[in-house]
Amino acid sequence: MSTDPSKESQSSSPPEEMSQPPGIWVGSLRDLVERVVGSAPLKYLVNWSRLYSLWPVHLTTACCSAEFGAMMGPRYDPERYGMQAVVGSMRQSDLLIIEGTVTKKMLKRIKVIWEQMPNPKYAIAMGDCACSGGLFHDSYSIINDIEKAIPIDIYVPGCPPRPEALLNGIIKLREKIRREEVYPK
Amino acid sequence: MSATPSSPEQDIVVAIKEQLGSAVENVTALDKGRISVIARKEVARDVAVLLQRFGLDHTLAVSGVDHPWENHLDVVYFLSSYSHDNLKHVVVLLKIHLERENPSLPSLTPIWESANLFERETYEMFGVNFEGHPNLQKLLLQDNWDGPPPLKKDLKIPELA
Amino acid sequence: MRIKLKTDGDIIVEATPDIGYVHRGCEKIAESRNIIKNIPMLERPNIADSSHLNWSYIAPIEKLQRVEVPERGLHIRTMLCEINRIASHLYGMAIMGGIFSGHTTMYMFGFGDRELLLDLHEMLTGARMTFSFFVPGGVRRDLPKGFVEKLAQTLDYIERHLSAIDRVFVSNPLFVERARGVGILSKDDAIKLGVVGPVLRASGVACDVRRDAPYGVYDRVDFEVPSFKEGDSLSRWLVRFEEMKQSISILRQLMRDIPKGPIARKSPLIVPRGEAIGRVESSRGEINHYVVGDGGDKPFRVKMSTGSFKNLAALPFLLKGVRIGDMPIIYGSLDYWPVEADR
Numbered sequence: 001m002s003t004d005p006s007k008e009s010q011s012s013s014p015p016e017e018m019s020q021p022p023g024i025w026v027g028s029l030r031d032l033v034e035r036v037v038g039s040a041p042l043k044y045l046v047n048w049s050r051l052y053s054l055w056p057v058h059l060t061t062a063c064c065s066a067e068f069g070a071m072m073g074p075r076y077d078p079e080r081y082g083m084q085a086v087v088g089s090m091r092q093s094d095l096l097i098i099e100g101t102v103t104k105k106m107l108k109r110i111k112v113i114w115e116q117m118p119n120p121k122y123a124i125a126m127g128d129c130a131c132s133g134g135l136f137h138d139s140y141s142i143i144n145d146i147e148k149a150i151p152i153d154i155y156v157p158g159c160p161p162r163p164e165a166l167l168n169g170i171i172k173l174r175e176k177i178r179r180e181e182v183y184p185k
Numbered sequence: 186m187s188a189t190p191s192s193p194e195q196d197i198v199v200a201i202k203e204q205l206g207s208a209v210e211n212v213t214a215l216d217k218g219r220i221s222v223i224a225r226k227e228v229a230r231d232v233a234v235l236l237q238r239f240g241l242d243h244t245l246a247v248s249g250v251d252h253p254w255e256n257h258l259d260v261v262y263f264l265s266s267y268s269h270d271n272l273k274h275v276v277v278l279l280k281i282h283l284e285r286e287n288p289s290l291p292s293l294t295p296i297w298e299s300a301n302l303f304e305r306e307t308y309e310m311f312g313v314n315f316e317g318h319p320n321l322q323k324l325l326l327q328d329n330w331d332g333p334p335p336l337k338k339d340l341k342i343p344e345l346a
Numbered sequence: 347m348r349i350k351l352k353t354d355g356d357i358i359v360e361a362t363p364d365i366g367y368v369h370r371g372c373e374k375i376a377e378s379r380n381i382i383k384n385i386p387m388l389e390r391p392n393i394a395d396s397s398h399l400n401w402s403y404i405a406p407i408e409k410l411q412r413v414e415v416p417e418r419g420l421h422i423r424t425m426l427c428e429i430n431r432i433a434s435h436l437y438g439m440a441i442m443g444g445i446f447s448g449h450t451t452m453y454m455f456g457f458g459d460r461e462l463l464l465d466l467h468e469m470l471t472g473a474r475m476t477f478s479f480f481v482p483g484g485v486r487r488d489l490p491k492g493f494v495e496k497l498a499q500t501l502d503y504i505e506r507h508l509s510a511i512d513r514v515f516v517s518n519p520l521f522v523e524r525a526r527g528v529g530i531l532s533k534d535d536a537i538k539l540g541v542v543g544p545v546l547r548a549s550g551v552a553c554d555v556r557r558d559a560p561y562g563v564y565d566r567v568d569f570e571v572p573s574f575k576e577g578d579s580l581s582r583w584l585v586r587f588e589e590m591k592q593s594i595s596i597l598r599q600l601m602r603d604i605p606k607g608p609i610a611r612k613s614p615l616i617v618p619r620g621e622a623i624g625r626v627e628s629s630r631g632e633i634n635h636y637v638v639g640d641g642g643d644k645p646f647r648v649k650m651s652t653g654s655f656k657n658l659a660a661l662p663f664l665l666k667g668v669r670i671g672d673m674p675i676i677y678g679s680l681d682y683w684p685v686e687a688d689r
Contacts (some may be wrong), residue, residue, distance in 0.1 A: 063685055216409065
């Protein structure tokens, strides 16, 4: 690959790979932003800001919500991780915690909520019932596998999982966010 | 442990028999504080009015029980009282036998308003049509449920090993 | 659960509740599992108050099997139920006074104190909320060493903190003005609609299954059944507040003389032919279980009738004619638990 800047600007091929140091570069503004923000050090700054302010949607699906409520309480204090639960609308939140059994009647509404949340958004399946059906796996009215409807990032098993287990799941989600690409292909 | 001849339950059984007369088939004391009244479908409303006058002012529950091998479906009303002190500890079961195909029964909601939601649930789970119910619609199942009424023994779910 | 409102400006004209979002078919599943395997499943509908659901399911089975629980077993059962009642009332008051009126203070008070009671649960049964502790014939484990002392310390702390909640919240005009006179349920309407629990007692009907049809050791302890005449949301909140104080007094009486002896009797693993009913007063109202047996090890039919489902009849009635701003307070004062109503 020649490094002559004049030859690069005359060609109409797509911009060079990230490994090339940018000299004169031709492309759209959006590609420029993605290239600059999506590489170090800005990538780590953006991911840091996302993982330190995960706001959960207040979706109480079934009995695991009692342990979610306990986690939001003073003993386990998720506010030190940036999770502020008193948000009214799902358009201002980025974490959907599906707590408990998902029934067929509820699945439609969960999909609507998921679609209303703006990107980037993450989902945690909390409890045995959300992971694989749990105690009620042979019921006539529940869904055993939510992965078909919503992409799940973290599974937290337990019936119900202790608040410490849920916090562990959230910490693993933060590690995942720290490593992810800012603009996934 | 059936009630002895002079227990409070027997007094209530005697009093109910006096009140209802010949409208019922069977009034027995099952256990301490539990009395069973079996009535035919045609006289269910009259029996209910008489039981309400006796002092039973609310329903604890309404349930169906499916007996496919004996070929009948029962609807059971569980009644108790808040206002009469001697009836507060008693539960009266009002049982009505119905046929399994297209069961239907005059609704007892005009007499006991507390039976409203329970009758809706029994309609949905067993397919019992309550004639005269103000709002007989689905309550708990999903909107596009197309199978048989779930709690009848026709719907089988796999048994655990 | 979803509430569909038809409004005329700011006033609600009609309210229709739409439930069933957590209907998991507990009654159908119960017919296909044996009676012991049903215990964890049937106590999940109300996870914050699971010991009452457990007792109400076990009681009719014990009646059919003709098994009598020994004294010590009944005593331990009653103690666990009363600790569970205080924890559940703290949850309900935290949600109503906290989330639905817009303050987070009561939420933090309620959940912080609840954690101490959950520690007691864990010490006795091994689990924070879902104990599966009662079996037909008795209870599964005996009281551990040091439990009674820790219970006494916790009760002293909760009693002191209740007086703090009284000063900060109950006498606080910000909360009182929102809840007084809102959502009034008269005595005749309460009896007609068949409501149960604190909703009933706040409307002037002092009925409580622990007093009218005693089970466990409730006939040997002294307690009052608090009731108010006004029937508004503030009285429903205050009934729960007073009930917590009564539960603390019951626990102190029970701690004094715990009988010695076995904690359980052997019971067969079948449900004999017949039918029986269990009646138990939980924190949200009366729970009934109707069990029909056919001689096998699986129940033929289990019908659950829970407090929240019975109180649902009051919701459309109370919401007619009020402003939209009053709706969260009325809904919170009924302490409706959707999972329990849908089963």
